[in-house]
Amino acid sequence: MAQTTSRQVVFPERGVIELATADVPEPAPDELVMRVRRVGICATDLHLLEGHIGDPFPLVPGHEFVGEVFAIGENAADARGLSVGDRIAVEMQLPCTECDRCREGRYNLCDRDDPAAGLPVGREYGVNIPRTAAPGLWGGYADHLQVPAEAIVHRLPESIPWDTAALVEPVAVSFRAVQRGRVAPGDTVAIIGPGPVGLLISAAARIQGASRVVMIGTRDNRLELARRFGSDDTVNSRRVDDVRQAVVEALGGLADVVIEIAGVPDAQSLAVTLARRGGRVVLAGACGWGADVTFGSDRDLLTREIDVLPSFLSAGGYEPSIAALAADDYPYADLVTHRFPLEQVEEAYDVVRTKRDDVIKAVLVLED
The missing domain is CATH 3.40.50.720 (NAD(P)-binding Rossmann-like Domain)
Known part of the structure; x- marks a missing residue:
């Protein structure tokens, strides 16, 4: 993989939004890198910006993301049956898979932390993993996302359009x-x-x-x-x-x-x-x-x-979610009323915060 950089939205501190870039490293054998195509804007993102949910700063927000495999290690490719270009959704929780809560299937309540790596208890993409934790690709408001071995990855059917796929979380x-x-x-x-x-x-x-x-x-x-x-x-x-x-x-x-x-x-x-x-x-x-x-x-x-x-987060919900979006029995696509490029995130937040223009769901479009 040639050296590349990723655009990111960063909350460096409470109430501040910046645009930045970060280097994208070659994935380790058990890891992959996602190329983000869509990320939904959630009210949680606005609460994070205002400091209502702890102090994770500096933070790359975004937990409602979908995309495709950008680069993948050999072991990850074999274990996951994936290759570059495959469409994927990655769950927002990064479970340790070893604590009591993970073993009983309630991985949304994972108890494991990793202070040496700067990773907190209950690791959640775009919510509580600071940008200072290497490699800094832990939020969906970005071109690329780090996907370690413990991440839960789902293949997305080709039949689900990207805007609709952004609703998977x-x-x-x-x-x-x-x-x-x-x-x-x-x-x-x-x-x-x-x-x-x-x-x-x-x-x-x-x-x-x-x-x-x-x-x-x-x-x-x-x-x-x-x-x-x-x-x-x-x-x-x-x-x-x-x-x-x-x-x-x-x-x-x-x-x-x-x-x-x-x-x-x-x-x-x-x-x-x-x-x-x-x-x-x-x-x-x-x-x-x-x-x-x-x-x-x-x-x-x-x-x-x-x-x-x-009911906390989405453990066990991705499989029926993907099946429902694929079945398309309800007008899911109609919920995505607003689309913004990454650079217009502040305008997008203003629309969502003020509920302007009959907004229901706004998404950031990283690549069409």
Whole structure:
């Protein structure tokens, strides 16, 4: 591989965005280098920039990336069955594969760290691996990404366009939430939060066999879109006096499973009131480190024996995500409403932050 450099977006410190370049090394025998084609912009990226999620600076952000094999070591090529040019998705977690959590399949909770290499517990591309950890290619807002031996790599079908493929990680997050809620054929499901992941959860719940789905939110255009992603009914929580009663009317009773993805404490407090006795509540929205949530301990939980199940990241979700995007039974492509080149990341952030121009999902295009 000839010496090459990679363009990168870097957060050198809180609130600051810079464009930089980094050298791309030859991959070791067990490693590969990805050429990034698309990376989705997530609200988490904006929270990282503002310092709401720890202090990972300097950071190359981006965890919703897809691309192709740029260079690959001999051992990695044999073990993974991949070659240069193959289309791939790489999971955002870098599990150690050896700790107790990894061995039980919950690699999103990996306990291993590597202080000597500057790598933290729970290594996540674009979130908590600083650019100072060699070779500095740990985020998707870049032309190239380092893929070590422990990374989980999936082949992408040629039939999935790049813009749609950029949804593979949020769809995987959606399937993780649905799996945590043990959604089964015949279940009724209430979803709070019709953002991109909430819409995808609606589709994932129907794929898993949910008999009826209701979406709860505050924006009519998003609620209407939810119907195209499998929701049978919607509730605008600002326009009804009693959300709980509206859910009962929509589902014929309280929900078997409630999935919260709004990422605000009030939505999580509401979620436990919408589940039937013995039901399941999945809390998938990140509210921020300083957020506290209040439940009625006896009234909402104890006497109703509700299962409250946090859902963190996307472990186990990539396989059904790729299958769903390949099946194309829902209008996934319509979610990607805005495309920006890497150099316009600040403009992209302004659009996402202000929800301008009816943005649903924005992606950075590294190469068409």
